[in-house]
């Protein structure tokens with residue numbers, strides 16, 4: 001397909017030369033302008049049709065012909081504002097490139113929690129040989145066969161567990177597939193009631209979240225930050241969860257009310273939490289969550305992988321090509337879900 005006439009794409013903040021070259025190849029004869037300053041971005045956006053980067057209300061109001069905005073991230077909370085929602089331009093994000101990487105991270109957290117690995121790693125640094133649930137300095141299995149002991153009850157058997165996913169999109173679906181391979185029972189809620197391919201898992205509507213919470217041993221949040229998910233997990237949701245259940249959050253920190261989560265963990269209302277994203281990032285050094293035995297914190301790294309920059313560029317280049325050809329972008333965002 002030939003490019004549409006009079007298209008122009010503006011990038012701000014600027015990107016490196018190597019990536020710029022790839023984008024220019026995708027754009028063909030459409031100019032791609034890499035702006036080095038905010039002032040330059042304000043001038044260049046006036047007649048631009050496409051924009052990649054951090055759009056602001058001021059840049060948007062300086063634009064006269066904008067029909068496409070691409071955010072650099074999957075989440076949109078730092079890139080969306082009322083004027084952009086009302087603007088007729090199409091908005092696309094970077095969802096869909098993180099699925100396998102984040103699902104691997106989640107399975108790592110599930111295995112740590114089930115096998116108490118987080119506790120053993122801490123004990124290792126002190127040179128402590130202490131089985132969780134046991135008092136002896138060696139495995140109680142040697143004390144005699146046939147009887148279930150505290151040490152057994154303190155370690156989870158994964159195929160007896162249920163994992164419930166909140167937000168079964170690109171990341172959530174991959175989590176379900178991996179969990180299935182580990183023989184967990186799987187549930188999922190999402191406003192879009194799809195079937196997870198390969199494992200034929202029917203996804204429940206979000207109205208059934210309470211049911212999912214009541215039976216899940218692991219509740220995994222892989223949803224975006226939207227008005228509907230902000231603060232979605234508070235005291236009531238923790239009350240509904242099993243007292244042994246773990247909450248795993250790889251979606252966005254603000255979906256979980258940090259104070260309510262801290263209370264639920266300190267009071268034993270839920271069994272544990274594994275958090276890659278938190279309402280406060282970085283979590284302050286003196287926050288009580290750091291010292292809780294049943295908490296695993298990773299510093300917003302669930303998506304870190306050498307594959308991601310490569311995929312990011314590929315997806316961006318494809319959306320540049322589509323914009324120039326007059327086609328809708330991949331990963332179009334439904335702006336109405338932000339009302």
Ligand SMILES: NC(=O)C1=CN([C@@H]2O[C@H](COP(=O)(O)OP(=O)(O)OC[C@H]3O[C@@H](n4cnc5c(N)ncnc54)[C@H](O)[C@@H]3O)[C@@H](O)[C@H]2O)C=CC1
Pocket residue numbers: 074075076094095096097098099102166167168169170171172189190191192206222223224225226228229250251252276277300301302303304
């Ligand atoms: N921890 C990290 O480093 C990263 C976190 N993320 C987060 O993961 C989120 C999901 O990313 P993808 O799976 O690629 O996006 P996606 O758009 O493919 O999937 C998100 C799913 O959540 C669903 N959803 C929307 N509102 C919901 C609600 N109220 N309750 C339950 N589900 C709801 C959507 O319908 C969709 O199926 C991103 O928006 C971002 O916040 C993304 C990348 C890295």
Ligand SMILES: O=C(O)C(=O)CO
Pocket residue numbers: 072073074075076094303
């Ligand atoms: O794209 C996102 O939303 C991220 O969190 C990247 O780490």
